[in-house]
Amino acid sequence: MEKLFETEAEEASSSSQDHKRWIEAQDTLRTRLITKDDFAWKLPKTTSREKAEELEEVEMLRYVGGVDVSFSKEDPTVACGTLVVLDIQNLQVVYEDFAIVTIAVPYVPGFLAFREAPILLELLQRMKKKDASPFYPQLLMVDGNGILHPRGFGLACHLGVLADLPTIGIGKNLHHVDGLTYSRVRQLLEAKENSTRDFITLTGCSGHIWGALLLEAFNHG
Structure with missing residues (x-):
């Protein structure tokens, strides 16, 4: 029994050290976060042939990527x-x-990036080395939060940086x-x-915009 207590204490200490290290890493990476649009491409909004010809020399958004990580129901360490x-x-x-990889990092709320980002980053780097690199995404959609996160730096931000x-x-x-609690968002949804609208801007009490709520997803989620 005494050895069991010692093992649990060691695991708790190791977990605490991991969390401290992760917080420091988040704080460091967050200094590199860009929250204003500064990309070179433009959204395709051509409505006429003349307009299309004018935009031929402008880089347009064309390749959009999506990433996700799924875990085995039989073995949660296999992803x-x-x-x-x-x-x-x-x-x-x-x-x-x-x-398909084996993951030793446990899921901890607020620190999903340290569990999933390395896998997704490797896939992106692998694509750059292949003949498919001309299709490398200009924009990436991530199954995870961005700035709407307890520390303002979720998986999407982490991977983007x-x-x-x-x-x-x-x-x-x-x-x-x-x-931005669930009840407050519900009030926004029910407002006349x-x-x-197809989406609602998620504005916090401070007046800061944290994201947007897609109504179809909310109503069925």
Whole structure:
């Protein structure tokens, strides 16, 4: 029994050290976070042939990537990371890849990036080395939160900084940040002025915009 207590104490100490190290890493990486649009490409909004010709020399957004990590139900240490790239001009998949790996890092709320980012970063780096590199994503959609995160630096931010890519965090769960609780978001959803909108801007009590709520996803989530 005494050895069991010693083992538990050692594990708790190791976990505490990991958390401290992760916080320091988040703080360091967050200094490199860019929250204003500074990418070279433009959104494709051509409405006429003349306009299209004017934009021929401008880099347009064309390749959008999506990444996710799934875990085995039989063995939670076994994971499959996936990268898919879509050509938004014709909605065709131009690249896809995956990697099955064993993960020793446990899931800890607020620190998902330290569990999943290395897998996803490796997939992106692997793509750069292949013939498919011309399809390398200009924008990356990530199954995880971005700045709407307890420490303002979720998986999408973490991966975006390391990969030097603009990212959009697609979170399945709402983090209670800056007064944005589930009940408050529900009030925004039920407000008359939002009844015909496709999405609602998530503005916190401070006035800061943290993201947007897709109404279809919210209503069915």
